[in-house]
Amino acid sequence: MSGRSGVDMMEATRLTREGRLDEAMRLLQGAPAGASADPGVIDTAPPAPGSDGAWTARAARSELDNAEMSGIWSGLLDRFRKFRRRDDGAGSRPASPPPAGPVTPPGGTFEAHSHVSAAGARGYRLYLPSGYRGQPVPLVVMLHGCTQSPEDFAAGTRMNELAEAETFLVAYPDQPRSANPSRCWNWFSVADQQRGRGEPALIAGIARQVMGEFAVMEGQVYVAGLSAGGAAAAIMGATYPDLFAAVGVHSGLAPGAARDMPSAFAAMRQGGVPPAPGARSVPTIVFHGDRDRTVKPVNGDQVLAHARGGAPAAGLSTRTEKGVGSGGMGFTRTVHAAPDGRSMFEQWVLHGAGHAWSGGSKDGSYTDPRGPDASREMLRFFRQHEKR
Structure with missing residues (x-):
């Protein structure tokens, strides 16, 4: 196998089994055996065969059968996650989702739908609260992280419970393994970073389909996500600022x-090469753990900098406050507010948090119940913004 691929897969497997994850990941990235270790990362996987911009650095990839390569990577990354998770901060749950807890509050319905367009097809789950009677209500689109499912993400974030209490719709697009072996949104693929193409077109299409089939308040459509889903949510704000009122x-x-x-x-x-500022500003709220070893905290700074790049600095006031979540986790919150008092941009730095949804439920994966309730805070932030 190693002779065909240019990567010593047997050696990578051996290192992984021994718990030498940094060395294994370094080898998989193309470094020679014995090279110095580089901090490993886990929340990504090769996109589906044929995707533009995918795995461009490894020309020898074509020498392996697509299905074989996907299987190799999926298995190795799953094993890598199992060991790496031990050092990824307190509170996160296993990468393989546990059976989802209750995701349908009494009276509501959690329906399965599908979307098909020129960009492809995706399934999605839609939560309809019991208080929805056909009147216009807001819509929140939730993008799960790697290895997660809509059901798992709904259980972990408890967004359906908030929707039941406050009457809004929640759509959960589903990234299948056929699009990415670890079910990650392909935020790193050039083809999936553009308006009208790839995954942005699919996610926007799902939002518009819900808007066409159900009563959604004009100008009150929002998008949020975790990890790869968070990166995809940021892309949606950049590519569809006319559709999403806040991110x-x-x-x-x-x-x-x-x-x-x-x-x-x-x-x-x-952190990435600092991206060009957004051409248009979409109000954005950012959460990031300062002990996140999967997606380093500097990325949260860059998300905010990109979002703020399209907004005039004049007229915004800034304040910083510190606090402690109900579960004991400390945080620092920075608010950039408009003259009318609306919070236009927020950054929450979670002290001691790893790669996990703050204030989430243990019924879902990648959650940290100790922190402030990110779902509730995002909803509060969203309600300040409406497209006019």
Whole structure:
């Protein structure tokens, strides 16, 4: 196998089994055996065969059968996650989602839908609260992270419970393994960073389909996500500022932080090449743990800098406050507010948090119940913004 691929897969497997994850990941990225270790990252995987911009650094990839390569990477990355998770901060749950807890509050419905367009097809789940009677209500689009599912993400974030209490719709697009072996949104692929193409077109299409089939308040459509889903949410704000009134990014990366697989690994370790500021400003709220070893905290700074790049600095006031979540986690919150008092941009730095949804439920994966409730804070932020 190693002779065909240019990568010593047997050696990578041996290192992984021994728990020498940094060396294994270094080898998989193309470094020779015995090279010095570089901090590993886990929340990404090769996109589906045929995707533009995917795995461009490894020309020998074509020598392996596509299915074989996907299987190799999926298995190795799953094993890598199992060991790496031990050092990824308190509170996160296993990468393989546990059976989802209750995701349908009494009275509501959690429906399965599908979307098909020229960009492709995706399934999605839609939560309809019991208080929805056909009247116009807001819509929140939630993008799950790697290895997660809509059901797992709904259980972990408890967004359906908030929707039931406050009457809004929640759509959860589903990234299948056929699009990415680890179910990651392909935020690092050039083809999936552009308006009208790839995954941005699919996600926007799902939002518009819900708007066409159900009563959604004009100008009150929002998008949020975790990790790869957070990076995808940031891309949606950059590519569809006319559709989404505000964006929530948890443990994600800025649009354009990576252009292919090698630069994705680099961005997750140390931040991406500072992307060009957004042409148009979309109000954005950012959450990031300061002990996140999967997507380093500097990426949260870059998400905010990209979002603020399209907004005039004049007229915004800035204040910083510190606090402690109900579970005991400390945080620092920085608010950039408009003259009318609306919070236009927010950054929450979670002290001691790893790669996990703050204030989430243990019923889902990648959650940290100790922190402030990111779902509730995102909803509060979203309600301040309406497209006019």
